[in-house]
Amino acid sequence: MIIKNTYGVELNLPTVTVGLRTNFQDIPQLRYNAVVITGIEAYTQSQLLSSPTGKTIVSSTGILGISITLVVMDTEEVYQLPYYSLVSGLNSGIVKEFANKRINIVKSYATILNTTGINAGESLFLSFMYVPSLKN
Amino acid sequence: MRNIQMQRPQREKPQYYPDPVVFGRERLIWARFDNSSPSASNSPIYFDNDDVLRNKIVTGIELFNKNNIQLLTDYGIVATANGGTSGGAYFTLTLVGWHNQILVNQYPVAALSRENTFGKTKRFSLEVCLSKSYVLFTNLTGVSLSPTDGIAFNFHYVNKVQS
Numbered sequence: 060m061i062i063k064n065t066y067g068v069e070l071n072l073p074t075v076t077v078g079l080r081t082n083f084q085d086i087p088q089l090r091y092n093a094v095v096i097t098g099i100e101a102y103t104q105s106q107l108l109s110s111p112t113g114k115t116i117v118s119s120t121g122i123l124g125i126s127i128t129l130v131v132m133d134t135e136e137v138y139q140l141p142y143y144s145l146v147s148g149l150n151s152g153i154v155k156e157f158a159n160k161r162i163n164i165v166k167s168y169a170t171i172l173n174t175t176g177i178n179a180g181e182s183l184f185l186s187f188m189y190v191p192s193l194k195n
Numbered sequence: 196m197r198n199i200q201m202q203r204p205q206r207e208k209p210q211y212y213p214d215p216v217v218f219g220r221e222r223l224i225w226a227r228f229d230n231s232s233p234s235a236s237n238s239p240i241y242f243d244n245d246d247v248l249r250n251k252i253v254t255g256i257e258l259f260n261k262n263n264i265q266l267l268t269d270y271g272i273v274a275t276a277n278g279g280t281s282g283g284a285y286f287t288l289t290l291v292g293w294h295n296q297i298l299v300n301q302y303p304v305a306a307l308s309r310e311n312t313f314g315k316t317k318r319f320s321l322e323v324c325l326s327k328s329y330v331l332f333t334n335l336t337g338v339s340l341s342p343t344d345g346i347a348f349n350f351h352y353v354n355k356v357q358s
Contacts, residue, residue: 062319067301107303109333148311
């Protein structure tokens with residue numbers, strides 16, 4: 060894929076419990092009426108040890124217990140996608156592409172399915188590839 | 196008589212860029228530590244002002260480390276893409292456009308290495324103002340990097356088509 064804009068998004072996991080859902084924070088640059096998402100790339104400690112806010116990134120063992128759900132408007136269009144599948148470094152370098160989705164980022168979330176290898180306070184870090192919406 | 200001709204909504208004039216699949220030229224560009232080892236979190240390391248990217252479209256970026264090349268100049272480069280005590284996994288890359296708009300925000304540099312792209316250069320389509328762009332050191336644990344090292348990126352670019 061050809062990247063035109065990316066935005067790094069951190070999702071902190073303050074507590075680690077099976078079934079816990081943690082929503083993404085509001086990112087003004089990625090609001091659903093401003094951009095369309097063309098791809099998402101995720102990382103483990105192998106690609107980034109600490110987030111820009113100084114939080115430790117979840118390890119490659121820990122990400123096996125995490126899934127991502129992406130919401131478009133109020134619909135969970137991408138439901139429980141394994142986080143592993145978004146890590147391009149573990150998937151032959153391929154970035155997961157999306158068909159111009161207008162993702163409602165504050166309603167999208169990560170779910171902890173297994174706590175092995177995840178410590179409280181660690182963060183997930185993802186890059187959202189996007190293009191600005193056309194002006195009318 | 197009133198003119199009732201309907202007007203079409205004005206749209207921005209599209210810009211046509213060359214096909215980014217074809218790499219035109221490439222240039223090794225450094226973010227150097229300049230004898231000041233990055234030891235504090237969130238200290239940006241700016242690129243040298245390099246006019247070679249003016250009026251150019253960046254079509255691809257690679258990260259080099261000592262697994263790929265040893266020394267090109269009197270500066271060293273980070274030892275490994277991932278982890279270790281001097282790896283690229285401590286850094287993110289932010290690229291800024293000519294109108295101060297952030298194009299690439301906090302992109303982990305290790306994700307640009309051949310170890311993580313499996314030899315496939317990450318493809319972009321960006322007009323980058325290099326002197327405003329920077330690499331950010333994100334580690335808090337006080338890892339010490341060699342002050343004479345730097346991070347070497349290979350920027351692929353093509354000329355911007357003038358309309």
